[in-house]
Structure formats: structure tokens, C-alpha cells
Amino acid sequence: MKNKELRKTAKALMAGDKGLLAMDESTETCNKRFIAAGIPTTIEYRRAYRELIVTTPDLGKCLSGAILFDETIYQATKDGVLFIDILKDAGIIPGIKVDEGTVDLANFPGEKVTLGLDNLRARLTKYYELGARFAKWRAVIKIDKGIPTRGSIETNMQDLARYAALCQEAGIVPIVEPEVLMDGDHSIKKCFKVTEKVLHTLFKQLALQRVDLRGLILKPNMVLPGNESEKQVSVDKVAKATVTCLLKTVPATVPGIAFLSGGQSPELATAHLNAMHVKYDKKMPWALTFSFSRAIQQPALDIWKGKDENVKAAQKLLFERASLDNIARRGKYTTDMEKEVTAS
Template sequence: MSIEQLAETAQAMVAAGKGIIAIDESTGTIAKRFDGVGIPNNEENRRAYRELLLTTPNLSEYISGAILYDETLRQSTRDGVPFTKVMTDNGIIPGIKVDKSTHPLAGFPGEVITEGLDGLRDRLKEYYKLGARFAKWRAVITIGEDIPSGTCIEANSHALARYAALCQENGLVPMVEPEVLMDGSHDIETCYEVTEVTLRSLFDALYNHNVMLEGTILKASMVLPGKSSGEKVPVEEVAASTLMCLKSAVPAILPGIVFLSGGQSDEDATAHLDAMNRMGPHPWPLSFSYGRAMQQAALKLWSEDLANNVPRAQETVYARAKDNGLAALGQWSKAA
């Protein structure tokens, strides 16, 4: 695929007022979500839940793409229509999570490295044939006593860059996600410093691996104090700090930035995105790639009656998509 085609896909992913829904939870992760609301974790329930999300009426008004898990990419609706066909027929771009999760970084206690590069080229070729047009790889940076180390940041940036180059070689837009975790007692200034260093390392690695930035999307974490810090920061301060950090480290040629919710409440994630867009214009579109913040309310509703609550759950999914789509334009209102 040419860089022009990759760039076109990347731009469509961050079209005005649209964002990405992340439904790429692994079997183990979705088991925890299901357990929390009393749903048995079996393949049929996972399939039915993903069908509920992907067939939400008018979802494409606010959703440009969806990140899927390997199992989901291969599944179909109850009527036998492949999910990828349902998506493309409705103007939603199929994406795929390709990393194999985090593992301890040898020699660096408390830090992790994302694995999954072995065999990735062949997996990407298969995913493209199955209909995926973008991919996602998540790196995790933890803030704590004497961490993160430079080694951890550089190792994860190097892996993200190798993944991104392989994606583009095989016709998929890479979504690079260097998540700085909210876990910890750090203040917002520390988060800013770590996020900036991480982003600078990432884009240096992407450059060194000849990754074409015009065909790449950044999935970023917001600049926030640690969850156990006790620090209360106004919405506008989070927005301003995040913007300043991004502008100091992210090249303007990038087609767009989507944010992860990262443990924020549904409303906080929306409010912060809205505040950032109200402070525009910016060098790139700022949108969302939310998972739990898009799904949790719908999952709870569905769990109360799997057979009959699908329409009500879908209404909730649509409402969350609309709220975040408006926030991506800086037009969300809490009272709406």
C-alpha cells in the first residue's frame, strides 16, 4: 500500500467529530469485565457482546473505526455476516490489536516491556487479508520510585517503532500507544515530565526506523496526577498541561492524536477531551480511542437481561459515542 493510501486511512480515522472505539480486550481482560457484572465468559457471550457494540444503529455518525481482538476479527454476527463486513458496510474501519501484552523487563524490577514482535510480519499479512486496515500496539510506562528508567522507555519505543514499520510494510496504519499509567502517587508535574520524555523517545525511534508519520496515529495518555496522589486538578489544567506536552514533542505532520481514557471516569475523559478542543486550533485533530469509557454503562445494562436489553445497551453506546464525538469538536455540554 502506498503512503498516500496509508495517509488517507489515517485521516479517515480522525475525521472531524469521530473517534475510535476500543473493543480489543483479551479473553482474560474481558473475563474480568464480565465477572464484574455476572456474565459467563464464553465464546458465544463474547461474540454476542461485540455484535451488540458493532451493530449499534448509526454508530458511524461518531465512530470512525474499532480496534478488535484476534478472536473478534474472525467472528460474525448471529446471522453469519463477518464483523469486518458489517463495519466496512457502515463506514467503520476495522483495526486489530497485535501486541502480546506486557511482561517483566529483565533487570528492571517494577518495569515492563511489550512483547509480540516475533512472527508479527506474517500475522499482519493475515490480518490485512481478514479486513483490518490499522493496528494497535500498547507500551506501558509506570511512574514510581526511581522509575521509569531510560532503558525501559527506550526499549518500549524501539518495539513500537519496529511494529510501526512492519505495519506500514503490510498496508496497515500503525496506532502507537505509549501509555503513562495513572497508577501511583505522583503529581501532575511528574506525569508531564515522564510523558514528554516518552514521546520524544518514541518519535526519535519512529524516525530512525523510517516510519512515515503521515501514515501513523498516536494514541496518547493525558497528563494527570497519580490516582493515589490525592491531588485534585481542574479540567482546564489537565487540558492545558496535556496540550503543552504534546506540542513540545509531537511533530505537526502526524495526521491525528486519539486519547485513551486510562482509568478516568467516563465523564472526566469526555470533559478533558472537550476542554482541549476548545483551546484550539491545534496542529493535529484531537479525538478519542476509548474502551471502558465507551462500554461500561452498556455492559452493565446488557448484563441485567442478555436476551432483551440489547436495544437499551446500544442506546447507551450511541450516547457515549455522541458525547465524545462532540468533545472531539469542542462542542460537548455536560447538560446535553
């Protein structure tokens, strides 16, 4: 019975041209972005910002799901309406980030491991009762001299698989996020090789943990050169490398793939997603969409600046940014559309 529910939820999250909004920033990450925008780092401003997001008119036309943070899932509007209820009323499936961030991996200098497996079963039960129907866990893989190591990859992918198994036990669709960071000066070829190894290892571990692939969603990085690399490549080359890597590693039984933006600009993240659909839409056995955070939120945050009088303008830009990603999922996006957003 749970498997049937999981598959139904996963299918709904991948439906049409919609995508996911990752509004699951930790308090620390949210505060960093507030400081950069000149916004006070208080719980009330964080609440107000998240109210701005969830009350954006017509957001359900763009999004099938929204990933919340533990603080956010309990929050409400100034009028006392729970955010999670607003999302459900808009036809947006609520999700929850359940990992607890990364720490240094013992004996592996420069590499990280994600915390949060302790008491995860109990937390998932609580989140399901609150209305969350999917969850997210992020593992971080860095490319540098001598890393990532096999030990780091194996540890992080095993933890992702254990998390996924616990989610499915609770009736919650797991989003598995093995992020190969774009930080560094590595080439796109190196990113391809590492991403391929990471995904092969992930699906091996998922099989060992008996995870139902039809009831999960993959949230990977795109295959990109490092952001400090002197050899940046075209949008089409990123699309080709990314889809080729996914076709080599992701089973056709997986219902959908939702990309993280990973620090790309909003325009580039959208353009890359669009190019994949233009060139490879008929070759892909799974749905391919977005699960962006900064690439949707940052322009709106820069306009809002914590001021009530800027809420409507920020919401308009948030909706327009998400709408462009919908268009990219259909393979109909053009860079000229960015001019219209800038002008408005």
C-alpha cells in the same frame, strides 16, 4: 503506493468529529469485566457482547474506526455475518490489536515490556487480507519510586517503532500507544515530565526506523495526576498540561492523536477532550480525537449484563456515550448533557 494508501487511511480515521472505539480487550481482560458484571465468561457471551457493539444502530455516525481483537476479527453475528463486514458496511474502518500483552522486563523490577514482534510480519499480512487497515500496539510505562528508567523507556519505544515500520510495510496504519499509567500517587507535574520524555524517545525511534509520520496515529495518555494523588486538578489544568506536552513533543506532520481513556470515568474523559478543543483548537497542528474503550463501553456493559432483553437499552447508551465524545471533539460538550443520558 503504500505510503499514499497509509496517509489516506490515517486521514479518514481522523475525519470530522468522529473517533475510534477500542473493542480489543484480550480474553483475560474481557472476562474480568464480565465477572464484575455477573456475566458468564464464555466465548459465546464474548461473541454476543461484540455483536451488541457492532450492530448498534447508526454507530458509523460516531466512529471512523474500531480496534478488534484476534478472536473478534473472525467472529460473526448469530445470522453468520462477519463483524468486520458489518463495520465496513457502516463506514467504520476495521483495525486490529497486534501486541500480545506485557511481561516483566528482565533486570528492571516493576517495569514491563510488550510481546508480539515475533512473526508480526506474517500476522500483519493475514490481517490485511482479512480487511484490517490499521493496527494498535500498547507499551506500558509506570510511574513509581525510581521508575520509569531510561532502559525501560528506550526498550518499549524501540519496539513501538519496529512495530510501526512493519505495519507500514504491510499497508497498515500503525497506532502507536505509549501509555503512561495513571496508577499511583504522582503529581500532574511528574506525569508531564515522564510523558514528555516518553514521547521524545518515541519519535526519535520512529525516525531511526524510517517510519512515515504522515501514515501513523499517536494514541497517548492524557497528562493527569495519579489516581491516588491527593492533588487532583481541574479539567482545564489537565487540558493545558496535555496540549502543552503534545505541542512540545509531537511533530506537526502526524495527522492525528487519539487519546486512550486510561481508566478515567466516561464523564471525565469526555470533559477533558472537550476542554482541549475549547481552549486550544486553533493552536493544534494535528487532529485530536478519542480512542476510548471502557469510557464508551462500560456503561453499556453494566446495563446489558448478558441478557438479550437488555441489548437495545445497552446499544442506546453505547451510541449516546460515543455521541457525547463527538460533541466534545467539537468543543460543544457540557456536563448538563450527562443528565439527559442518565434520564434516558
